[in-house]
Amino acid sequence: MLEVAHLDVSHGNLQILWDVHLNVTQGDLVTLIGPNGSGKTTLVETIIGLNRSAKGRVTFRGEEILGLPPHVIFRKGLALVPERREIFPKMTVFENLQLGSPNYTAKGAVLDHVYSLFPILKDRESQQAGTMSGGEQQMLAIGRALMSEPGLLILDEPSTGLSPVLVAQVFSTLERLGREGMTILLLEQNVRHALQLCRRGYIIENGRIIQEGSSRDLLHDEHIQRAYLGI
């Protein structure tokens, strides 16, 4: 569904990503793991069309998308839950959801689905989004991304800054979405949770993919255990 190959990305004169590759097939749950500053956000921002300096190949459903503007890529079925959530604090929960749907309406089966995943959003429908807790805002950010019924859902560190209870809630929601057939690319620093949820993973360090494999193999890998799992 998503194929990234030989991707080089620079910010100004500074090269950030080096010959990056990554594949996500339909219905797959894939995680991209790496420390702060390793290039995860730069990679997904490039995939959704926010970095014009990129060189290489990014295809979505077999079609080259590198160089297309973000709104065109969004309409092809790629949705990102951004690192900073970027909900609109002065707008209501419902209005934020409307912004996620391609024609700015929020109704029918899609809205019902989002409300069944996150009943709190229905309870808070007319509340200003900025008055909700961090965890509720994360649920809203995920709900908003789902309003476009994306073919691929990308989440940039959704568990960062959340309490353990909320982290567990976010991961169980992703598990349910996976069971329902959603294709997911999850960027995470919560390595244990991410590898338990996803079937495959990539490790990025200093802008390069240094390892990839099944989550099972990665969980038993010596470097990963030492560097990311504290074993």
Ligand SMILES: Nc1ncnc2c1ncn2[C@@H]1O[C@H](COP(=O)(O)OP(=O)(O)O)[C@@H](O)[C@H]1O
């Ligand atoms: N807009 C930017 N301009 C210049 N450098 C940037 C910019 N965004 C990120 N960087 C740098 O790119 C590197 C990768 O950052 P980032 O993609 O945010 O990593 P991660 O998401 O894995 O923490 C870091 O060294 C960061 O300082």
Ligand SMILES: [Mg+2]
């Ligand atoms: Mg990041």
